[in-house]
Amino acid sequence: MTTVLSSLKVIARPEIAPKPPVLGKRMKLLDKLEQQLSLAECMIEGREFEAYKERSVKDAETGERKKIRRRYIVRPWFYDSDNHYYFEVRISNKPVELQKGCPAIDVGDKAKLPEVIKVVIDAVEKGELDEQLLAPAPKIGKKASADTTAANEKASTDKPTTEKQAAKPGK
Numbered sequence: 001m002t003t004v005l006s007s008l009k010v011i012a013r014p015e016i017a018p019k020p021p022v023l024g025k026r027m028k029l030l031d032k033l034e035q036q037l038s039l040a041e042c043m044i045e046g047r048e049f050e051a052y053k054e055r056s057v058k059d060a061e062t063g064e065r066k067k068i069r070r071r072y073i074v075r076p077w078f079y080d081s082d083n084h085y086y087f088e089v090r091i092s093n094k095p096v097e098l099q100k101g102c103p104a105i106d107v108g109d110k111a112k113l114p115e116v117i118k119v120v121i122d123a124v125e126k127g128e129l130d131e132q133l134l135a136p137a138p139k140i141g142k143k144a145s146a147d148t149t150a151a152n153e154k155a156s157t158d159k160p161t162t163e164k165q166a167a168k169p170g171k
Contacts, residue, residue, distance in 0.1 A: 025133040026124060029091065033121050036077050036087075040113040049074065078113055085110050089120060089129070096132045 035051060042049040052069040059066055078087045085107040088095040095103035107116050123129060 022127075022130050022133055025091075026127070026130070029089075029124055029129070029133065030121060032090075033117060033124065035074050037114055037117045037121070039074055039076055040078065040110075040117060043076075044110060044113070078107065080110070083110075084108060085113055087113065087116055087120075091132060096129065098129075 039049045050071060051074045052071055054067050055070045056065050057068050058064070077090050078085055080086070087105045087107050088103050089098065089105075090096065097103045098105070105116060105120070107113050
């Protein structure tokens with residue numbers, strides 16, 4: 001045996017416990033909130049907000065892969081009504097109800113917007129929105145309405161309509 005390898009401490013591979021899925025979702029939401037914070041600060045200062053993603057592109061002539069920065073649009077999660085601002089936390093581009101039936105946060109003046117977003121960031125870091133992060137996304141579109149219609153029809157056909165029908169075995 002070689003003396004170089006014997007100087008190292010060799011062990012069996014340790015089992016690494018998987019991270020809970022809420023951590024990844026929390027980090028993703030924090031990134032989006034940081035973007036919203038930057039967007040709000042740029043709006044207050046009168047600057048244009050720019051967000052970029054790095055994308056790998058294959059050069060047609062040389063065949064090399066190059067990374068390019070591509071600009072993309074970030075939609076604000078805040079809006080105003082007669083210069084009174086509101087903020088909504090969004091997950092999967094849908095507003096999250098922070099309280100039952102109340103998805104919007106009343107901000108007031110636009111100068112308070114960064115302060116409110118920082119409070120929301122602190123709440124997410126402490127895990128106060130974990131329940132909303134883990135909730136399944138609501139189905140939308142034709143398939144969702146077809147699924148609910150089919151479920152309602154099945155439920156209505158499974159139940160006997162009267163006691164006499166319930167007492168009689170199937171004919």
